[in-house]
Amino acid sequence: MASALAIATPATPATSASMAVRLNQVARTYRAGTIEVPALKNVSLEIPFHRFSMVIGQSGSGKTTLLNLIGCIDAPSGGTVEVCGQNVAELNDDATSDFRARNIGFIFQSFSLVPVLSAYENVEYPLLLIGTPPAERRERTLVMLQAVGLAEQARQRPNELSGGQKQRVAIARALVKGPQIVLADEPTANLDSATGASIIELMRRVQAQSRTTFIFATHDQQLISHADELFSIRDGKVVEHRTEAGR
Amino acid sequence: MKLLLKIALRNILRNRRRSLMTGSAVAAGALATLLFGGFAFYIFAGLETNNVQRIGHLTVFRAGYFLFGAGNPAGYGIERYHDVMTLIGNDPVLQPMINVITPTQSLLGIAGNFSGDNDASKTFIGVGLIPSNRQRMRRWDELRTGSIPPADSRLSDQDETRGLIGFGLARILGLCRALALQNCPSVPELPESADKPSPVLNEDLGELARRDRGGNSAGAPHIELLAATVGGAPNVVSLTVSGAEPQAVKELDDNYIAMPLPLAQQLVYGRGEHKVTGIEIQLHRSEDLRVARARLNTLIRDNHLDLDVRDFAELTPFYGQAVRLFSVIFLFIALVMGVIVLFAVVNTMTMNVMERTNEIGTIRAMGVRRGGIRWQFVAEGWLIGAIGASLGAALAFMIAALVNRAGLTWVPPGNANPVPLHLAVIGSPALVIAVWIGLVLVATVAALLPANSAARLSVVDALRHV
Numbered sequence: 001m002a003s004a005l006a007i008a009t010p011a012t013p014a015t016s017a018s019m020a021v022r023l024n025q026v027a028r029t030y031r032a033g034t035i036e037v038p039a040l041k042n043v044s045l046e047i048p049f050h051r052f053s054m055v056i057g058q059s060g061s062g063k064t065t066l067l068n069l070i071g072c073i074d075a076p077s078g079g080t081v082e083v084c085g086q087n088v089a090e091l092n093d094d095a096t097s098d099f100r101a102r103n104i105g106f107i108f109q110s111f112s113l114v115p116v117l118s119a120y121e122n123v124e125y126p127l128l129l130i131g132t133p134p135a136e137r138r139e140r141t142l143v144m145l146q147a148v149g150l151a152e153q154a155r156q157r158p159n160e161l162s163g164g165q166k167q168r169v170a171i172a173r174a175l176v177k178g179p180q181i182v183l184a185d186e187p188t189a190n191l192d193s194a195t196g197a198s199i200i201e202l203m204r205r206v207q208a209q210s211r212t213t214f215i216f217a218t219h220d221q222q223l224i225s226h227a228d229e230l231f232s233i234r235d236g237k238v239v240e241h242r243t244e245a246g247r
Numbered sequence: 248m249k250l251l252l253k254i255a256l257r258n259i260l261r262n263r264r265r266s267l268m269t270g271s272a273v274a275a276g277a278l279a280t281l282l283f284g285g286f287a288f289y290i291f292a293g294l295e296t297n298n299v300q301r302i303g304h305l306t307v308f309r310a311g312y313f314l315f316g317a318g319n320p321a322g323y324g325i326e327r328y329h330d331v332m333t334l335i336g337n338d339p340v341l342q343p344m345i346n347v348i349t350p351t352q353s354l355l356g357i358a359g360n361f362s363g364d365n366d367a368s369k370t371f372i373g374v375g376l377i378p379s380n381r382q383r384m385r386r387w388d389e390l391r392t393g394s395i396p397p398a399d400s401r402l403s404d405q406d407e408t409r410g411l412i413g414f415g416l417a418r419i420l421g422l423c424r425a426l427a428l429q430n431c432p433s434v435p436e437l438p439e440s441a442d443k444p445s446p447v448l449n450e451d452l453g454e455l456a457r458r459d460r461g462g463n464s465a466g467a468p469h470i471e472l473l474a475a476t477v478g479g480a481p482n483v484v485s486l487t488v489s490g491a492e493p494q495a496v497k498e499l500d501d502n503y504i505a506m507p508l509p510l511a512q513q514l515v516y517g518r519g520e521h522k523v524t525g526i527e528i529q530l531h532r533s534e535d536l537r538v539a540r541a542r543l544n545t546l547i548r549d550n551h552l553d554l555d556v557r558d559f560a561e562l563t564p565f566y567g568q569a570v571r572l573f574s575v576i577f578l579f580i581a582l583v584m585g586v587i588v589l590f591a592v593v594n595t596m597t598m599n600v601m602e603r604t605n606e607i608g609t610i611r612a613m614g615v616r617r618g619g620i621r622w623q624f625v626a627e628g629w630l631i632g633a634i635g636a637s638l639g640a641a642l643a644f645m646i647a648a649l650v651n652r653a654g655l656t657w658v659p660p661g662n663a664n665p666v667p668l669h670l671a672v673i674g675s676p677a678l679v680i681a682v683w684i685g686l687v688l689v690a691t692v693a694a695l696l697p698a699n700s701a702a703r704l705s706v707v708d709a710l711r712h713v
Binding site (some may be wrong): 068071073093094097098099100101102104106107108112113114115116117125126128131173188227 | 254255258261266424606608609610611612613614615616617618706707710
């Protein structure tokens with residue numbers, strides 16, 4: 001197993017932001033034909049750095065929309081979204097892409113690995129996007145694969161990996177560049193309970209080692225115990241915010 | 248770039264069957280275009296070689312001959328043509344370019360065969376030339392067509408009375424048997440009532456010609472040539488027919504006579520100053536044609552000569568017509584193939600975008616710009632095009648090599664004799680490169696449309712796509 005210290009840690013934010021995420025009266029409405037469907041209704045919240053934050057709510061409550069806005073892959077219908085001190089609305093499309101490439105890692109429910117790339121190449125991909133030098137790229141990729149226990153499977157393609165292994169690759173891919181924030185949208189939903197538990201355990205462990213800000217969306221009440229910060233969301237509104245004592 | 252191509256190649260291999268079909272369409276396009284292009288290039292080369300062997304690259308005429316000289320070739324003779332040839336041949340710019348420089352005399356007249364039972368006559372179109380120069384010109388094959396006529400001793404500098412006639416003219420004048428020509432019917436017997444030329448006149452013409460040649464070549468088939476001299480007086484010479492040579496066009500075949508220049512000059516100019524109607528210049532390389540022509544014009548202008556220069560394409564309009572015809576057919580085939588490739592690639596890339604929508608969303612979320620997505624799919628189109636065009640080119644090389652070695656022959660336009668059938672694919676790098684680039688460009692442009700659709704996808708919508 002690789003040294004915990006070798007896992008990439010996030011760089012110091014460019015601004016002196018005190019919060020990883022700050023949402024102010026954020027609304028997001030989708031339009032289905034002539035019908036407007038509000039997914040988020042004037043949500044205001046702050047998520048601190050270096051915490052394992054969890055957004056919990058039923059299916060359709062607005063968790064994914066919230067994560068999409070924080071991940072800068074969606075734009076709010078109203079209000080402002082600040083991520084690592086950056087007002088996302090001020091960035092154009094390319095700048096938003098670059099911002100995501102440097103600061104945000106994603107872990108998806110359906111793993112979403114690039115099928116034609118090996119586990120190693122999938123993990124290496126984000127480093128290529130930010131222009132990491134080859135030697136450093138190789139070292140960081142191998143360290144991450146070791147950290148998630150997949151050093152032996154480095155050459156295997158996604159279709160040769162189990163669901164749990166795929167999600168481990170996805171976790172390694174999200175963390176390898178040392179992002180400020182990792183967003184995980186129902187990362188255990190497609191896994192059996194034992195594998196899901198091991199994935200949560202892994203995420204908790206690497207979060208503790210890397211001090212990366214994790215924002216984890218789930219509908220599974222059993223996972224609440226893992227959260228440092230808990231945001232309960234219902235019908236597009238944050239109905240509860242709880243900070244776990246001692247964490 | 249490396250990652251881009253790696254992902255592109257692996258995606259192509261991932262959808263093997265689809266990629267194979269699209270790549271095959273590109274390969275078929277390249278194959279068809281290259282094979283026809285190779286054939287057309289060979290025709291162009293064959294026509295050029297044929298013309299340059301016959302009349303050289305450039306011909307110097309007396310001013311006005313090109314437009315009006317056919318009606319009175321003798322009236323457009325170049326005076327002191329030896330001086331003109333020396334001027335051209337010794338020019339430091341032209342000298343290294345010139346392979347052969349030779350005078351020619353065009354003439355019109357009446358040819359008659361009054362020997363034995365024959366009493367046939369026919370108008371002719373004649374050319375007087377220097378046989379040894381003709382031989383040297385016929386060996387020109389810069390374009391490596393392989394169509395070099397065998398050495399021909401039927402015309403000789405040493406015997407100024409020997410000449411060649413068209414196959415058709417030989418038939419008309421009743422020389423088939425005398426020349427032992429195959430597939431050449433004899434003149435049928437005319438009914439008694441038919442009009443015949445006056446035997447007295449025929450005998451007179453024959454006697455006149457015999458006196459003129461001093462009674463030489465007795466026993467060999469010969470014909471009498473009657474023409475008007477520059478002064479307008481009739482003149483007769485006798486030509487010993489050493490053979491018949493088929494000409495490509497029937498009108499020429501039925502009228503053609505080639506003879507040594509001195510004989511032609513004797514017929515046209517009599518005892519006057521011997522001139523020529525043209526000075527033919529064959530260059531070592533066709534690419535020097537433009538420079539050589541410009542230099543000739545400069546020489547003519549600087550020396551105040553009443554001369555004009557024309558190239559072989561102007562003198563043989565058929566060459567330009569054939570080149571244009573085959574070029575249009577080639578463009579049509581290339582266009583059809585291009586459209587097929589365009590639709591095949593658009594279809595394939597559209598399916599690829601649809602199947603990989605979620606993947607597009609994922610890598611966009613990871614930070615790939617819209618431009619990166621666009622380039623990814625454009626790279627796939629480019630790669631399919633490049634692989635398909637390369638395979639097509641390789642196939643075209645193989646098929647061309649097989650055809651070229653099969654020993655097939657055909658009679659190209661403008662030729663009277665069969666020549667080897669050749670597909671000039673391997674020897675035409677410009678054609679291969681142009682077709683390759685063209686098809687790859689079409690495939691790349693075809694990929695742009697679906698690539699733009701992929702790039703415009705909303706990240707959230709793409710991630711939701713199942």
